Amino acid sequence: MSDDRQRGDEDGGVGTGVITKTKPKTKKPSLYKVLLLNDDYTPMEFVVHVLERFFNKGREEATLIMLHVHQHGVGICGLYTYEVAETKVTQVMDFAQQNQHPLQCTMERE
Numbered sequence: 629m630s631d632d633r634q635r636g637d638e639d640g641g642v643g644t645g646v647i648t649k650t651k652p653k654t655k656k657p658s659l660y661k662v663l664l665l666n667d668d669y670t671p672m673e674f675v676v677h678v679l680e681r682f683f684n685k686g687r688e689e690a691t692l693i694m695l696h697v698h699q700h701g702v703g704i705c706g707l708y709t710y711e712v713a714e715t716k717v718t719q720v721m722d723f724a725q726q727n728q729h730p731l732q733c734t735m736e737r738e
């Protein structure tokens with residue numbers, strides 16, 4: 629007896645040929661904006677230094693971002709994945725505290 633007969637082949641040995649395609653299951657990570665907040669006491673030069681040191685900005689861009697925060701109350705330092713953004717916020721807050729400035733840094737989902 630043939631194998632087909634033994635296992636009760638129902639399609640005459642042709643096969644139904646179901647093709648499945650699995651999606652590559654990678655997801656883009658969410659991005660977070662790291663924000664600087666204005667205050668009345670932190671020196672402008674300190675904020676520029678923070679932007680150069682922790683956000684890799686050149687002097688010109690750092691100055692523009694600082695002035696934007698000064699004039700509008702809040703500004704974006706950069707876009708990062710969650711853990712990187714969290715690290716930046718902690719670094720800025722620690723550095724501000726060490727220098728006794730009230731500068732505030734926070735993050736927000738994009």
Ligand code: TYC
Pocket residue numbers: 664665666667668669670671672675694695697698731732
């Ligand atoms: N407003 C501050 C001043 O006049 C400067 C400043 C800018 C502070 C940006 C914080 O995130 C800030 N000295």
